[in-house]
Amino acid sequence: MTLPPPPPDDELARHADALRGLLPTPAQIYRRADRRRHARRAGGLLAACVAMALLLWIDPAVQTMHFATAIGERKNVSLPDGSQLVLNTGTRLDMAYSLRARRFTLHEGEAVFTVSHSPLRRFVVHTPQAQIEDIGTVFNVRSIAQKTRVSVVQGAVLVHGPAGDTRELQVGEALAVTRSAGPPQALGMPMSATADTAWREGKLVLDRMPLGELVDEIQRYRTAAIQLDDARLREIPLSGQFDIARIEGLIDLLPRLAPVRVQRRTDGSVVLEPAK
Incomplete structure (x- = not known):
């Protein structure tokens, strides 16, 4: 196959402006490629931000552990963040650390929590009757016979009851939360915490x-x-x-x-x- 000869230069000159619009210069090609690279980077950054926001919202557990004690056994546990646990007899406790929270589920038994402060990660203990949120403290939680009892040794905690009511406990105070077969009972009046934590000694x-x-x-x-x-x-x-x-x-x-x-x-x- 034979290609036709190219048009003469003077004929191309008459259409130079139109050709420049159709055929970009090397500098224009480089600029457009650069803009595409920036757009891809911005899109990638946006996608990463969306993924991070979604991850924070879902807040999946990144580390889990299970602790248990036999009847008559007590156990000391050091946690990865520097917090300390002391488990009393017949206790079952699950731990789940995520990006935004440190969560514990006390299925039964009793434990003292000495919390290492972290403003970006809440420290929360769940029982069948209540949710206890640390405000920087040492506190005791007992979950036995459909009753949760919380005692504060140092600092303060927020106790959220089954009916959505919340009570703040200070040093030396304790209260019990129950869930009856009928409407959930209100939080009890604060009591002395001394007897509650004597088991540690x-x-x-x-x-x-x-x-x-x-x-x-x-x-x-x-x-x-x-x-x-x-x-x-x-x-x-x-x-x-x-x-x-x-x-x-x-x-x-x-x-x-x-x-x-x-x-x-x-x-x-x-x-x-x-x-x-």
Whole structure:
């Protein structure tokens, strides 16, 4: 195939302006390519910003851990951010660290949280009855028998109840949150936190504790059952300080503290009966 000869220069000159619009110069080509590169960079930056915003909004967990203690066991845990946990007997706790929050789910049991301050990452503890948000503090959370009890040792916490109500607790205060079969109950009045955290020192402190609650507390430290034979015994108030390591000795001491009789069975279980 033979190509026709190119047009003469004078004929091209007559159409120079039109050709310049159709055929850009090398400098124009470079400028357009540069603009496209900038546009691609801006688009990539925008996409990265959108992805980061979406990631922050979803806030997926980047590190998870599970902690548990057996009956009668206590455990100290150091967390990656410098916070500290002390787990009491029979505790199950899940941890999930994300970009914006440090979240813990206390399924059952009890733990003391010593929180390392981080203004960009909230420290929140969830239980079936409440959500506890740290404000820079040391606090105790107990979740047992459909009740959550929160005690503040240092600093302050916000406690969000099941009905959406919120209470701020200061040093030395404690409160209980319950969820009944009917409408959720309101947050209780603040109480002393001293007895709640005595377990860290291996002590069980009773401040007019009903016998029924003491039986529930003793059960946390032994595998064999302990129960009351008569429901009327549950409300008898008891006070005193005892060693958790000698919980069986406390059971034997109960007849001197309340009108009860201790019946020990061959399977290790204990029944408390009214004294005769």
